[in-house]
Amino acid sequence: MSIMQLHDVHQVFRRGGKEVHAVNGVSLSVGKGETVAVIGESGSGKSTLGRVALGLITPTSGDVVFDGIRLGSLSKKDMRALRSRIQVVFQEPYESLNPRIKVGDIVAEPLVIHRPEMSRAQRRDAVVAMLERVGLTAEHAGRLPRNLSGGQQQRIGIARAIITEPELVVLDEPTSSLDVSVRARVLDLLRDLQREREISYVFISHDLATVGLISDRVAVMYLGKVVEQGPTHEVLTHPRHPYTKALLSATLSTVVGQKRQHVPLRGEIPNPSKAPTKCVLSGRCPVEIAECSSWPVDLLPVAERHDVACLLADVGRQPVELGGPR
Amino acid sequence: MLRVTGLTSQFRGRAGVVRAIDDVTFEVPEGESVGIVGETGSGKSVTIRSVLGLLPSYGEVVSGSAEFEGTDLVRLNRARLREIRGARIGFVAQNPFGSLNPVLSIEKQFRNVVRAHRRISRTDLRDLAVERLESVQVRGPERVLRGYAHELSGGMAQRVVIALAMLHDPSLVIADEPTTALDVTVQRQILDLIDAQVKQGRRSLLLVTHDLGVVAQYCHRVVVMKSGKVVETGLVADVFSDPSHDYTRQLLAAVPPAPWADDVPSLSGQEVHR
Numbered sequence: 001m002s003i004m005q006l007h008d009v010h011q012v013f014r015r016g017g018k019e020v021h022a023v024n025g026v027s028l029s030v031g032k033g034e035t036v037a038v039i040g041e042s043g044s045g046k047s048t049l050g051r052v053a054l055g056l057i058t059p060t061s062g063d064v065v066f067d068g069i070r071l072g073s074l075s076k077k078d079m080r081a082l083r084s085r086i087q088v089v090f091q092e093p094y095e096s097l098n099p100r101i102k103v104g105d106i107v108a109e110p111l112v113i114h115r116p117e118m119s120r121a122q123r124r125d126a127v128v129a130m131l132e133r134v135g136l137t138a139e140h141a142g143r144l145p146r147n148l149s150g151g152q153q154q155r156i157g158i159a160r161a162i163i164t165e166p167e168l169v170v171l172d173e174p175t176s177s178l179d180v181s182v183r184a185r186v187l188d189l190l191r192d193l194q195r196e197r198e199i200s201y202v203f204i205s206h207d208l209a210t211v212g213l214i215s216d217r218v219a220v221m222y223l224g225k226v227v228e229q230g231p232t233h234e235v236l237t238h239p240r241h242p243y244t245k246a247l248l249s250a251t252l253s254t255v256v257g258q259k260r261q262h263v264p265l266r267g268e269i270p271n272p273s274k275a276p277t278k279c280v281l282s283g284r285c286p287v288e289i290a291e292c293s294s295w296p297v298d299l300l301p302v303a304e305r306h307d308v309a310c311l312l313a314d315v316g317r318q319p320v321e322l323g324g325p326r
Numbered sequence: 327m328l329r330v331t332g333l334t335s336q337f338r339g340r341a342g343v344v345r346a347i348d349d350v351t352f353e354v355p356e357g358e359s360v361g362i363v364g365e366t367g368s369g370k371s372v373t374i375r376s377v378l379g380l381l382p383s384y385g386e387v388v389s390g391s392a393e394f395e396g397t398d399l400v401r402l403n404r405a406r407l408r409e410i411r412g413a414r415i416g417f418v419a420q421n422p423f424g425s426l427n428p429v430l431s432i433e434k435q436f437r438n439v440v441r442a443h444r445r446i447s448r449t450d451l452r453d454l455a456v457e458r459l460e461s462v463q464v465r466g467p468e469r470v471l472r473g474y475a476h477e478l479s480g481g482m483a484q485r486v487v488i489a490l491a492m493l494h495d496p497s498l499v500i501a502d503e504p505t506t507a508l509d510v511t512v513q514r515q516i517l518d519l520i521d522a523q524v525k526q527g528r529r530s531l532l533l534v535t536h537d538l539g540v541v542a543q544y545c546h547r548v549v550v551m552k553s554g555k556v557v558e559t560g561l562v563a564d565v566f567s568d569p570s571h572d573y574t575r576q577l578l579a580a581v582p583p584a585p586w587a588d589d590v591p592s593l594s595g596q597e598v599h600r
Binding site for chain 2: 150180
């Protein structure tokens with residue numbers, strides 16, 4: 001059963017007479033207790049999509065449905081009530097914590113807002129229990145964020161997000177600013193919490209290796225569109241879209257001599273200034289044919305629950321094959 | 327080529343004196359690529375900034391030496407060091423927009439770098455700049471030269487920085503996290519470019535990174551740092567296949583496996599608490 005569905009979401013920002021199509025017709029559904037990863041580079045629209053899912057911005061068009069409720073149809077008051085059920089963890093743990101407020105109060109704040117019936121003592125107990133659950137201690141409650149390591153700060157961000165027992169948490173690059181060893185432990189924590197509480201995650205990331213560890217399904221975004229989506233293992237081991245292949249080939253193995261064939265994309269990601277009239281990768285794609293620039297290319301199924309927006313996807317894995325030394 | 331011996335640097339702050347790196351010793355042999363790898367606070371950036379004389383005003387080298395082509399860089403005065411830094415050592419920093427001057431056209435920046443070391447006519451300079459930009463695959467070099475840094479994408483800006491760093495044909499290239507600020511698909515392009523520039527010019531490379539994959543694929547040797555100290559050095563092939571230090575082992579184990587690998591082993595690793 002799905003907890004959140006996005007239907008044909010478009011998000012257009014207007015700035016100084018210019019339009020930016022940040023999200024361009026994205027549909028996505030997140031099941032209960034499931035982790036859906038949204039991956040892409042900067043400018044792909046993945047963070048905007050996250051903000052739409054959080055109800056922080058109302059999309060230009062399209063629907064966001066959470067547990068059967070259309071987000072756009074809610075009054076301010078109902079929306080506020082709903083926020084305790086959809087929470088967020090940001091990329092920069094320190095930036096997202098108020099530097100002047102003690103850790104205990106930061107974690108307690110969502111309870112003050114969403115559970116006003118709780119007494120001070122109940123709240124304190126809940127905060128201590130939560131700190132202990134994320135691997136910290138009651139002693140940390142009296143500290144300021146700057147007196148914690150990056151990994152500990154992110155644990156605070158996670159504690160704050162899940163203390164209201166949300167059903168969905170949007171994780172926006174939650175481990176990108178952490179060192180590798182710390183990253184592994186934070187991911188372990190997120191997985192344990194999910195297993196215990198059946199939380200659904202939307203995991204926004206540019207790091208395929210991390211996504212491979214934590215997500216059930218993955219949607220690859222480029223220039224505001226999903227270009228490939230499917231079960232994580234399937235997409236990462238049998239990528240069909242040239243962009244997915246390029247992303248995969250950019251991750252370097254730590255095994256010496258195992259340099260993977262590089263799938264080069266020409267140039268860099270352009271500005272999503274207008275709605276596409278051709279394949280979004282046209283102009284950068286290594287296997288482009290004439291038809292690619294003739295019309296927009298939509299997602300089509302290529303296998304069980306595996307969709308790809310590429311005219312050449314049916315040719316299978318032929319055009320750009322990964323693997324083998326270069 | 328570069329021999330760093332017992333290098334120790336410290337920072338002065340309100341809390342007193344903090345030792346940032348302690349007794350750092352390693353070598354960059356001629357024609358080889360050496361990666362310094364470590365997590366935040368390991369001292370990898372402080373090490374190269376000590377070597378290059380680029381420590382902030384509250385930092386200083388306390389002891390040790392950094393011998394480059396027979397000269398101890400640590401003992402040089404600022405002017406001499408700057409001369410070597412521009413001519414014999416090319417430096418590529420993490421953020422290209424921090425390296426480029428935002429208010430000078432790219433052409434003026436080429437002119438400044440060239441004229442710091444030799445006289446050149448305007449037309450010769452233009453030809454040289456165009457040729458060098460072409461060698462780092464900048465499209466439309468004439469247009470780029472007329473423009474300013476902010477008009478460039480991150481990848482293009484880093485290419486310009488690399489072209490400037492190679493201008494005087496340095497024998498050693500030092501790069502500090504040169505791709506960390508760039509998008510994933512651009513990172514490989516830039517690493518391949520640095521690799522090609524180093525190999526073509528038979529230069530040596532000292533590459534600072536937190537990415538063990540980068541070291542595995544682009545370096546001959548590795549220096550593993552932790553808390554200001556070198557914990558392990560050696561050939562990448564040896565160290566990565568059979569690390570002798572626990573910390574190196576932990577670092578390698580913490581890297582998620584390549585996602586296209588079929589079996590995903592469980593995670594391990596120690597969190598560094600402050």
